[in-house]
Amino acid sequence: MNSLILAVIGVGMMIGGYLLYSRFLGNRVYQLSDAYKTPAHTMTDGVDYVPTNKYVLWGHHFTSVAGAAPIVGPAVAVIWGWFPAFLWVTIGTVFIAGMHDFGALWASQRHKGQSIGTLSGRYIGNRGRNLFLVVIFLLLLMVVAAFAVVISNLLVSTPTAVIPTWGAIIVALLIGQAIYRFKWNLPLVSVVGVVVLYALMIIGDMFPITLPESTFGLAPNAVWIILLFIYGGIASLLPVWVLLQPRDYINGLQLFVGLGILYLSFLLTAPTIVAPAINTNVPEGTPSIWPLLFVTIACGAISGFHGIVASGTSSKQLDKETDARFVGYFGAVGEGLLALGTIIATTAGFRTLADWEEIYQAFNDGGVNAFVAGGGALINEGLGIPTSLSATILATMAVLFAATTMDTGVRLQRFVVQEIGEIMGVKLGALAATAIVIAVALALTFSAGGDGSGGMLIWPLFGTTNQLMAALSLAIITVILTRLRRPTWPVLIPLVFVMTVSLWAAIVQVRGFWDTQNWLLLVIDLVIIVCAIWVTVEAFAAMNRARNEEPVVWSDDDTDAPAPVVAAKKL
Incomplete structure (x- = not known):
């Protein structure tokens, strides 16, 4: 099949979702x-x-x-064939991910920018909040620790990405000053920033940086991980406008340009997809597509982490409520486009089916490296960009995506630790909470040895935990909409589906961990399952109570949405 057809259909569905479905959500459901x-x-x-x-x-x-x-998710999931992955990414983005991110952002900014965890206590009670925080803490720990490992591995395997990766921080600092202190023209600053970033990629391709095999007894991966956590801690403590916000903004533009380059290569080369639509010859040991597909591709279809970000940082920076549609829904569309591009790059970026099968010899063999290899080959063929520079561009894209998520994750984890401290009667300052976050993440990362690979120990639980977190966020949004007597079906239907496949996948994993005697993951998985089921039961009970209460009307003059009567008594 010609991959260009797949790209046109997928992009058309996502843009149509933003123009039509998000407008319906904004006007009828969230009523911005x-x-x-x-x-x-x-x-x-x-x-x-x-x-x-x-x-x-x-x-x-x-x-x-x-x-x-x-x-990573789509690049692994295409082992079952490109068609199931394509369906889940496109339908998931349009009807679930965009609605979820949009809704979490809307709900949080109507409650003084409170996190989704705090809202769970407000709408379903303290017990539900405490269990919710357990899931959030574990999810953020997975993200922060694992992404540090992913970034360090890329910096070691693609040393040409080192200069643009760290140079992006300096560019972001300068952009923050230009926008907020000197009030320079935003479009001009944006263009200059993107040009500088791509110039850094060219320089990085010319001057790769490789660390010594041992630095103070540490392997290169370990050194990069420590430096990344030092950066993440500092970034989480600075005002958002100094580093976090301008870094993410200019990275967003650069990454969108990178996506444009990738999709332009699809247009010019129109490569044939060599992977099967539905793979009936999967390698031995590959798990069943149902329900594992829906948790293998988490980000790119729906992700609970998005709700944490939307309610943790983005809601506190929203200038107008109507901006939530563009920021939340279109933000999900951007991620969907990346997932779609990954599917095409990892199924059409190889010359023959045999070449593709050589990469996908086992379930977890696909990933970032398959994306860089396949996408780099297409960019080289379509645009004539040297293979090395093409790989540098895509590797830098992957690193910057992971790095911006990691530093935001550290900031969000700090908020969670402070909230847990308040529940326990301990008031933690920002510095103390950040130190706890870094210490726990480093302990996990180096728990398996000096190379820092321990950060991936609990990563197998990321997909199920992430999707369960999304379902729990949808449950809170549904309770709020029920109290407001607004349409709940756009949220309730995805909630039931996501919760079902996520719990199913988590239970499947329990058996796998039991068979392999992986007691750590078995215990964590069981804890997550119990918390998720408990919170869900309490959420549905809260929905039932809300139906029997007097409807609530939110006024535009309210600085905070009124608290539910039942939840207020519990608090």
Whole structure:
């Protein structure tokens, strides 16, 4: 099959979803209003609450939620064939991911920018909140630790990406000053920033940087991991406008340009997809496509991590409530486009089926490397960009996606630790909470040895935990909509589907961990399953109570949505 057909259909579906379905959600379900003053204005503090241009905020949100997962997940999942992966990415993006991200952002900014974890306590009670926080903490730990390993491996395997990766931080610092301190023209700053980033890629391709085999007794991977956590800790403590926001914005533009280059190569080469539509000859040991497909491709179809970002940082920077549609829904579309591009690159970037099968000899053999190899070959063929530079561009894309997610994850984990501290009666400052986050993540990362590979120990649980987190977020949104007497079916139907396949996948994994005697993952998986089921039961009970209560009307003059009567009594 010609991959160009797949690209046109997929892109058309996602753009159509933004133009049509997100408009329906904004008008009928979330009922956005420009008259409402967002927390960024009513609670401005210059650190976390900062009114932000919607394009800049979109860049922050898009790059924070994207990470490496929409590359890794689809690049692995095509082992079952490109057709199931294509269906889940496109339908999931249009009807589930966009709605979820949009809804979490909307709900949070109507509640003073409170996190989805805090909203769970507000709408289903303290017990539900505490269990919710367990799931959030574990999910963020997986993201922060695993992405540090992914980035370090890429910096070692593709040393040409080192200069653009670290140079992007300096560019971001300068852009933050240019936009907020000197009030320079945003389009001009944006163009200059993107040009500089791509110039850094060319320089990096010319001057690769490789660390010594041993530095103070540490392997290169370990050194990069330590440096990444030092950076993540500093970035999480700085005001968002200094580094986090401009870094994510300029990375978002650069990454969108990179996606444009990738899709342009599809247009010019129109490569044939060599992988089977449905693979009936999967390698031995490959798990069943049902329900594992839906958790293998998490980011790129729906992701609970997106709700944490939307309610953790993005909601505090929303300038106007109507901006939530562009930032939230279109942010999900951006990730869907990346996942779609990954599917095409990893199925059409090889000359023959035999070449493809040589890469996909086992379930987890596909991944970032398959994306870089396949996509780099297509860019080289279509645009004439040297193979080395093509690989540098794609590797830098993957690193910057993962890095922006990692530093945002550290900041969000700090909020969670502080919230847990409050529940326990301990008030933690930002520095102390960040130190705890870094210490726990480093302990996990180096628990398997000095190379830092321990960060991947609990990664097999990421897909199921991430999807369960998304279902729990949808449950909170459904409770809110029920109290407002607004349409709930756009949220309730995806909630039931995502919760079903995620719990099913988690139970399948329990048996796998039992058979392999992986007791750590077995215990964590069981904890997550119990928490998810418990919170879900309490959420559905809250929905039932909400149906019997008097409907609530939110006024545009309210600086915070009124608390539910039942939840207020529990608190």
